[in-house]
Amino acid sequence: MRYAVLVCGPAGAGKSTFCGALMNHLVASKRTAHLVNLDPAANPESHEYEPVIDIRDLISLEDVMGELEYGPNGGLVYCFEYLLENMDWLEEELGEYENDYLIFDCPGQIELYTHHPFLPTLVRDLQRTGMRVCSTYLLESQFMEDKYKFFSGVLSAMSAMVNLEVPWINIMSKMDLVTSNSEDPASGRNGIRKRKDIARYLDPDPLLIAAPFGESSGDLATSTNPRFHALNQAIVQLIEDHPLVSFLPLDLSSPDSLETVLSHIDYTMQYGEDEEPKEPHDLDEGDFVDME
Ligand SMILES: Nc1nc2c(ncn2[C@@H]2O[C@H](COP(=O)(O)OP(=O)(O)O)[C@@H](O)[C@H]2O)c(=O)[nH]1
Ligand SMILES: [Mg+2]
CATH class of the missing domain: 1.10.20 (Histone, subunit A)
Incomplete structure (x- = not known):
């Protein structure tokens, strides 16, 4: 069985960083995992791991912008559409991997998560080749500092989730920025310094x-x-x-936090079906659950 974990979310949410951390963790746990880069605009140095499959080998944004005189945004959309027309390329590249975990670092263009057919088509193609697919959607913790921005993030997560129709995990990334805040009561911003306040965002309270x-x-x-x-x-x-919509907190400075997120990903895909099914890890008391 092959497994695909899509790492989605707006630009700057920490997708590439999370992919690298997840790769590190899987490799350290002696699991076979590979990185797939689907972001045509990714900086080649931004990946700690060399992607085994890279959309930039099929089409590069620079070429599209240079030869077709597209701007950056139109150029990106052209790249996605080009990949959709050449899905046999991706299928062939994926053919080499059996019984593996593939981590897909996705692009951050918000239109991909609202109405563009790129991701739904990709998901259907992956499923057709017999892969189990799940998606993670990252929102960065700074969104919690502005509740209006936060709810616009919640709505975009919901729309992406409804669009893709695969097992889905929302992740609140960069929690290290919030936890360091919360230790010093004087530095709390916008009323999110207390753990129980954070819980109202992780499990959004309208x-x-x-x-x-x-x-x-x-x-x-x-x-x-x-x-x-x-x-x-x-x-x-x-x-x-x-x-x-609820969010799992991800604090990359804590190995337990990454392990918890991974256990949820494994669980939604029933990873290792021959083994006993495992329950996902519960959040520990200190992990922002509402303790009231
Ligand atoms: N403090 C903190 N910064 C992070 C974390 N993850 C990513 N970043 C920073 O956020 C920026 C965007 O990260 P990146 O992974 O490239 O986001 P992407 O556009 O979603 O792929 C970079 O400057 C990262 O160093 C995190 O867990 N904590
Ligand atoms: Mg990235």
Whole structure:
């Protein structure tokens, strides 16, 4: 059985860093894992591990921009469409890997997660070749400092999840930036310094946008134009009715945190079906669960 872990999320969320950490961890655990780079704009030096398959070997953004005179964004879209037309290339490259874990470092263009057919088509193709596919979606912890930005992130995670229809794990990346904050009560920003506040973001509480919270500015009724009130209310209702989105905290400075995230990935794909199925690790007490 071959396994594909898609690492998705907006640009700068920490996808490539997470891929490298996951590779390190898998290799150290004597598991066979390979990196696949699907980001045509990736900096060749950004990967700690050499990707075994790299979209840049099929088509490079520089060539597209140079020869077709596309701008960077149009050039990227052209690259994705080119890969879709040449999926036999990817299938052939993947053919060499049996019984392996493949980590797909995906591009960060937000349109890929909202409406572009690239990822859904890719997923269907991978599944057709008999791979088990799951997706992770990374949002960086700085999003928690601005609740409006945070909820726009939650909505983009939801839309990507609905679009892709595969087992799905949301990850709050760069938690090291929040934990160092939380040790010093004076340095907390926007009311997310307390663990139980963080828990309200990891398991998004729609009341965060409906009511005043922490030290951040007033509630939506006073801080936004009245013409948005009905829309805001509808978003609160949507999140309440579809509690699909919760986040696993990822703190790369803690090996346990990575191990916990990996155990959830393994579990959603039923990795190692010959073995006893394993329950994912529970979060430890200190890991931002709401202890009330
Ligand atoms: N503090 C902190 N910074 C991180 C972490 N992961 C990534 N970064 C930084 O965030 C930036 C974007 O990371 P990258 O992995 O390239 O994001 P990508 O665009 O999603 O692939 C880089 O400057 C990284 O050094 C993390 O866990 N903690
Ligand atoms: Mg990257």
